[in-house]
Amino acid sequence: xxxxIGFIGxxxxxxxxxxxxxxxxxxxxxxxxxxxxxxxLVEAGAKEGTxxxxxxxxxxxxxxxxxxxxxxxxxxGENGLLTTAKKGLIIIDMSSISPVVSVEIxxxxxxxxxxxxxxxxxxxxxxxxxxxxxxxxGGKETVFDSVKPILDAVGxxxxxxxxxxSGVTAKLANQIIVNLNIAAMSExxxxxxxxxxxxxxxxxxxxxxxxxxxxxxxxxxxxxxRNFVAGGRIDINLKDMTNVMETAHxxxxxxxxxxxxxxxxxxxxxxxxxxxxxxxIVQYYEKLANVEVRKV
Amino acid sequence: xxxxIGFIGxxxxxxxxxxxxxxxxxxxxxxxxxxxxxxxLVEAGAKEGTxxxxxxxxxxxxxxxxxxxxxxxxxxGENGLLTTAKKGLIIIDMSSISPVVSVEIxxxxxxxxxxxxxxxxxxxxxxxxxxxxxxxxGGKETVFDSVKPILDAVGxxxxxxxxxxSGVTAKLANQIIVNLNIAAMSExxxxxxxxxxxxxxxxxxxxxxxxxxxxxxxxxxxxxxRNFVAGGRIDINLKDMTNVMETAHxxxxxxxxxxxxxxxxxxxxxxxxxxxxxxxIVQYYEKLANVEVRKV
Numbered sequence: 001x002x003x004x005i006g007f008i009g010x011x012x013x014x015x016x017x018x019x020x021x022x023x024x025x026x027x028x029x030x031x032x033x034x035x036x037x038x039x040x041l042v043e044a045g046a047k048e049g050t051x052x053x054x055x056x057x058x059x060x061x062x063x064x065x066x067x068x069x070x071x072x073x074x075x076x077g078e079n080g081l082l083t084t085a086k087k088g089l090i091i092i093d094m095s096s097i098s099p100v101v102s103v104e105i106x107x108x109x110x111x112x113x114x115x116x117x118x119x120x121x122x123x124x125x126x127x128x129x130x131x132x133x134x135x136x137x138g139g140k141e142t143v144f145d146s147v148k149p150i151l152d153a154v155g156x157x158x159x160x161x162x163x164x165x166s167g168v169t170a171k172l173a174n175q176i177i178v179n180l181n182i183a184a185m186s187e188x189x190x191x192x193x194x195x196x197x198x199x200x201x202x203x204x205x206x207x208x209x210x211x212x213x214x215x216x217x218x219x220x221x222x223x224x225x226r227n228f229v230a231g232g233r234i235d236i237n238l239k240d241m242t243n244v245m246e247t248a249h250x251x252x253x254x255x256x257x258x259x260x261x262x263x264x265x266x267x268x269x270x271x272x273x274x275x276x277x278x279x280x281i282v283q284y285y286e287k288l289a290n291v292e293v294r295k296v
Numbered sequence: 297x298x299x300x301i302g303f304i305g306x307x308x309x310x311x312x313x314x315x316x317x318x319x320x321x322x323x324x325x326x327x328x329x330x331x332x333x334x335x336x337l338v339e340a341g342a343k344e345g346t347x348x349x350x351x352x353x354x355x356x357x358x359x360x361x362x363x364x365x366x367x368x369x370x371x372x373g374e375n376g377l378l379t380t381a382k383k384g385l386i387i388i389d390m391s392s393i394s395p396v397v398s399v400e401i402x403x404x405x406x407x408x409x410x411x412x413x414x415x416x417x418x419x420x421x422x423x424x425x426x427x428x429x430x431x432x433x434g435g436k437e438t439v440f441d442s443v444k445p446i447l448d449a450v451g452x453x454x455x456x457x458x459x460x461x462s463g464v465t466a467k468l469a470n471q472i473i474v475n476l477n478i479a480a481m482s483e484x485x486x487x488x489x490x491x492x493x494x495x496x497x498x499x500x501x502x503x504x505x506x507x508x509x510x511x512x513x514x515x516x517x518x519x520x521x522r523n524f525v526a527g528g529r530i531d532i533n534l535k536d537m538t539n540v541m542e543t544a545h546x547x548x549x550x551x552x553x554x555x556x557x558x559x560x561x562x563x564x565x566x567x568x569x570x571x572x573x574x575x576x577i578v579q580y581y582e583k584l585a586n587v588e589v590r591k592v
Contacts, residue, residue, distance in 0.1 A: 099491070122501075122502065122505045122506070122507075123505060134501055134502065134504065134505055135501075136498065136501050136502075157500075157501060157504065159497050159498075159500065159501040160497070161488075161493050161494050161497045161498050161501065162491070162492055162493040162494055163492060165491065166491060166492065166493045169487065169488060169491040169493060170488060170493055170498045170501065170502070172487065173484035173485070173487055173488045173493075173498060173502070174484070174502045174505065174506075174507045176480060176483050176484040176487065177477075177480050177481055177484045177502070177507040177509075177512070178506045178507050180476065180477075180479070180480030180483070180553075181473075181476075181477055181480055181507070181509060183476070183553055184472060184473045184476030184477055184480065184553065185473055187472050187476065187551045187553055187554050188469035188470070188472040188473045189469070190549055191465065191468070191469055191472065191540070191543065191544055191547075191549045191551065192457075192465060192466060192469045194547050194548065194549050195395070195458070195461065195462060195465040195543070195547055196458055196459060196462065197457050197458040197462045197465060197466055197469075198457055198458055201455050201456070201457050202432065202455075202457050202466045202469060204453075204455065205418075205430055205431075205432050205453060205455040205457065205466065206418065206430065206432075206466070206469070206470045206473070208430065208453065209418045209419060209430050209470065209510065210418070210470075210474045210510050210511060210514060211418075211470045211473040211474050211477070211510070212509065212510040213473075213477060213508065213509030213510065213511070213512075214505065214506050214507070214508040214509065215506060215509070216473070216509075218506060244487070247487065247491070248487055251487075251490050251491055252490065252585060252586070253486055253487050253490050253581070253584070253585040253587075254581075254584040254585065255483045255487065255581075256556055256560075257476075257479055257480065257483055257553055257556060257557075258483050260552055260553060260556065261553075264552075285549070285550075285551075288549070288550040289548060289549040289550065290548070291549075
């Protein structure tokens with residue numbers, strides 16, 4: 001349990017996760033471009049260090065970064081982890097990146113005797129703070145078992161779903177469902193609104209049946225309040241859905257609805273809605289149908 | 297409360313609904329092409345009668361029929377209800393038909409001094425038997441109030457959502473969500489399966505989050521068991537989604553994903569899957585991707 005952990009990427013999700021590792025008693029070295037976040041962690045008991053330093057000092061290095069290129073740079077790049085990594089180091093990439101890139105990094109790490117797990121999270125900032133994230137992990141079972149106590153310190157549901165790349169692919173599968181469920185709800189709401197139906201009453205009538213979902217309960221009240229503050233930003237979900245299509249093409253899975261959703265996200269971005277919550281998908285349909293989903 | 301009710305259409309849903317009306321103490325006259333179903337109701341205390349007889353004898357006539365043309369024939373056709381209907385008769389059409397046709401029938405009925413409500417149900421055979429259906433109603437509030445005790449005898453959640461046609465439109469909105477949520481789940485499951493992920497573990501990892509839904513919990517276990525016994529048949533849902541597109545075109549609401557789902561249902565029908573449960577949508581994707589979603 002006395003493992004020395006490196007943590008790279010102290011953003012909205014990474015910072016509370018790193019704080020939870022400190023609380024759990026782990027020895028922590030952190031790194032981020034944002035000095036304020038680093039200082040918060042140092043005040044809480046962490047040490048600041050570079051990726052290269054982590055490569056030699058740490059048993060496990062966690063990366064929690066925005067996109068594929070950032071993880072690639074931190075691990076494979078000049079002054080990256082692999083330039084100094086000792087044999088047996090375990091990298092846990094908890095970012096939501098392309099499975100194609102994730103496997104590429106894992107393969108390259110293996111040639112240095114470095115193990116990798118992809119372990120993206122689901123649950124947002126609230127569950128990151130509470131340490132109750134859902135974590136889907138891809139990689140070797142022995143490696144998973146050896147770092148399970150670390151993942152348990154930041155997550156409530158930690159599941160090994162398959163080999164390297166499976167964690168990020170499962171996260172993409174999750175994103176397909178969430179975003180297409182929002183689009184499904186949007187088609188239903190806009191049709192009903194234009195037909196003059198009281199959509200709030202309709203929502204109450206259908207939410208207990210087979211149409212019920214976490215998306216419906218989370219997003220309908222926000223849409224009726226015209227509240228599109230993210231939450232899950234449209235541009236971030238566009239990145240995810242683009243990774244979905246890259247992966248789908250890579251392994252040979254035609255996904256007609258997901259592919260159309262990429263175009264819908266693009267249209268919303270062009271329309272200036274990139275920073276809106278993905279509940280704002282409804283605005284794409286509202287514009288097409290020239291109607292708004294509102295309380296009556 | 298001592299209303300005389302006519303009930304036309306004693307199918308899988310109609311028969312238990314009619315039995316619940318008898319249990320609630322209503323005076324009931326029934327009609328169906330299936331003599332066995334009629335006999336069951338007569339043994340339980342109902343009277344057999346024709347549509348024309350119901351027009352003169354009943355205060356309220358409920359129709360529970362497969363599709364638009366059947367309701368049209370029973371109400372507007374030769375020997376139909378309107379040929380004999382007394383002024384003040386209330387027709388409650390509980391079928392899931394085209395909103396365009398529903399409004400057409402209501403308008404024609406109005407010229408005879410006959411009121412109509414569209415009141416389609418959601419919840420399937422089990423809730424029909426239990427008398428706990430969700431019922432979405434379109435029509436005048438005074439008419440709705442006058443028959444509310446009748447609807448309460450067959451439903452648990454009875455909601456007036458708007459004017460004539462709003463009930464069937466709300467039902468279509470419900471069907472959009474259910475069927476697109478199944479398609480969303482299918483794209484996710486097939487991507488994960490082809491990536492070699494343990495989909496059962498993935499399902500457990502994501503079901504508690506924003507991807508969670510009634511569809512996920514109802515259909516994933518059946519898909520993993522390769523059980524596509526309906527339930528909600530693909531051909532019936534194709535009818536619903538065709539009505540969705542007719543209505544959407546009629547009132548001016550472009551629905552790109554629903555429109556694509558009509559084609560997916562058509563493809564499944566061509567492939568001999570018309571009688572399968574709509575959970576069988578996954579088979580469309582499995583065929584495209586040449587993989588099966590199974591327990592590992």
